Amino acid sequence: MKAYAYVDRIALERLVEIDQPDPVPGEHDVVVAMKAAALNYRDLAIADGDYHIEVQPPLIPVSDGAGEVVAVGKSVRRFRVGDRVCAVYLPDWTHGPIRREVAARRLGGPSNGVLRELMCASEEDFVMAPRHLSFEEAATLPIASVTAWQSLFVNGSVKPGDNVLVQGTGGVSIAAIQLARSAGARVISVVRTDKHRETLYRLGASDVLLSDDPSWHRQLFAVTRAVGANVIVNVAGGETVSDALLAASGAATIHLVGYAAGKMVTFDMFEAIRRAAKFLVAAAGSRASFQELVKLLELEEIRPLIAQRFSVRNHREGMDSLRRGGHLGKVVLTFD
């Protein structure tokens, strides 16, 4: 089988095609023919040597993927040949709160990821893909959508009537908009460009505000009848957190998900104290959260948004596109 790997050094220009023997499943293993993979910011961070944990070569990169079960070990109970599955990003985090040791094994770095035609792993490392989604759509779920789910409904508890402020239009942001809306919240998008306004409305945003408009906080308090945002999903970190805090209601929950604008977060403690703000840091989500997410997506027929598709052979173009940004939704690679 073919795979893509960093063999001796981790850097995008060193990602090469390799041949490996086809895997034979152990007693509790399944073999999955990968059909699609989805890119995340971490795939770039790892390639750039700028990730928050150490990752060493050799490595098969990319964390998110979906495919079809083509072989099962003799004691496998959860899956059959022909099942459509998603790989779990943090396979050792099955349920409950995260513990340091279960966060060590991460698909796509430091553990081997999904850029391979056949992935062989324990049956515990997969979940059933939502029935209504294509492989490409299902491949987008493991990090972005599970993180949005875990933040909104496990770390936090979004409920009908909440005002949920979501920053950005990337994978986590789109999932957060769709999930918060399905929970009955009012969703307000704050974005850097006006070009996605109509799509954001279609996905579930009630209001779209521009972050470089100095009056965006005033507009937010106007549309929330002076309450402000009870829940904030911040994907960029850095100084954007202090700006987001000014939109918060009393006792607001602020989910710190990402660091696209900077890993050092600053905010004014006086503003935080005035609101008794609660800051919660996201760390993806458990397999149980993934399974709950799948149920909701099926029930509400929610489809993740794909921004662009590339053949897995053109993974470099996909990575370049992710780096340029400005996309709405996920960048996907297909195995052909």
Ligand SMILES: NC(=O)c1ccc[n+]([C@@H]2O[C@H](COP(=O)([O-])OP(=O)(O)OC[C@H]3O[C@@H](n4cnc5c(N)ncnc54)[C@H](OP(=O)(O)O)[C@@H]3O)[C@@H](O)[C@H]2O)c1
């Ligand atoms: N903690 C966790 O478990 C976890 C899980 C998933 C992701 N993340 C992190 O969360 C972030 C978003 O992930 P993603 O998958 O949604 O990424 P993505 O699809 O690549 O989208 C990038 C997002 O970051 C926003 N952004 C980038 N630079 C910005 C800036 N200077 N100011 C404001 N916004 C900026 C973009 O906003 P525009 O739409 O305006 O371009 C977009 O929403 C990344 O940093 C990622 O590493 C963390």
